[in-house]
Amino acid sequence: TQLLEQSPQFLSIQEGENLTVYCNSSSVFSSLQWYRQEPGEGPVLLVTVVTGGEVKKLKRLTFQFGDARKDSSLHITAAQPGDTGLYLCAGASAGGTSYGKLTFGQGTILTVHP
Amino acid sequence: NAGVTQTPKFQVLKTGQSMTLQCAQDMNHEYMSWYRQDPGMGLRLIHYSVGAGITDQGEVPNGYNVSRSTTEDFPLRLLSAAPSQTSVYFCASSYGSGGSGANVLTFGAGSRLTVL
Numbered sequence: 001t002q003l004l005e006q007s008p009q010f011l012s013i014q015e016g017e018n019l020t021v022y023c024n025s026s027s028v029f030s031s032l033q034w035y036r037q038e039p040g041e042g043p044v045l046l047v048t049v050v051t052g053g054e055v056k057k058l059k060r061l062t063f064q065f066g067d068a069r070k071d072s073s074l075h076i077t078a079a080q081p082g083d084t085g086l087y088l089c090a091g092a093s094a095g096g097t098s099y100g101k102l103t104f105g106q107g108t109i110l111t112v113h114p
Numbered sequence: 115n116a117g118v119t120q121t122p123k124f125q126v127l128k129t130g131q132s133m134t135l136q137c138a139q140d141m142n143h144e145y146m147s148w149y150r151q152d153p154g155m156g157l158r159l160i161h162y163s164v165g166a167g168i169t170d171q172g173e174v175p176n177g178y179n180v181s182r183s184t185t186e187d188f189p190l191r192l193l194s195a196a197p198s199q200t201s202v203y204f205c206a207s208s209y210g211s212g213g214s215g216a217n218v219l220t221f222g223a224g225s226r227l228t229v230l
Contacts, residue, residue, distance in 0.1 A: 102157075
């Protein structure tokens with residue numbers, strides 16, 4: 001069974017601060033995704049990274065896939081209250097088609113205070 | 115464009131009762147799956163389907179049944195509800211084109227189930 005360890009589990013910061021969320025595993029993934037979830041709703045995809053060492057930017061969010069495709073990070077610059085939510089990383093197993101089966105991290109609850 | 119629709123949004127059951135969570139998607143996605151979300155545990159895969167008539171077990175399948183008679187619908191059945199099945203359930207779908215596109219999941223809004 002593949003595991004994704006996500007940290008920290010909780011993050012409470014002030015508006016304008018920077019933060020990083022980590023997702024680590026001993027397994028190799030063919031791709032890794034980051035989702036954001038609001039209360040009462042389902043997760044919504046932010047980004048997919050597929051190549052080792054890949055870096056993607058989405059406005060103030062920077063996503064990186066580790067060189068060995070076993071880990072990933074999400075960095076938010078100058079956090080805003082609108083960034084508040086649950087962030088989830090999810091990996092698809094390497095080797096063949098994953099059929100949409102993902103392994104999820106435990107999630108990071110981010111609260112950004114005005 | 116409705117996407118993935120789940121019903122009901124909330125349900126309370128007594129131990130031993132059975133029920134079906136409904137899931138429908140209108141995107142002609144080939145792959146569909148059910149996850150449960152518990153505090154501090156992320157989402158865990160219950161069952162998944164790669165097309166009509168084809169289903170398989172995920173990480174936590176015990177106590178749940180699924181079937182896929184059409185591309186659009188993927189209901190999840192609880193045969194005899196237990197308090198351990200108290201959770202939020204999410205249905206998801208994705209394209210069956212292969213590659214990383216298969217992993218771009220579109221989720222429903224969730225069904226919150228409480229078993230007393």
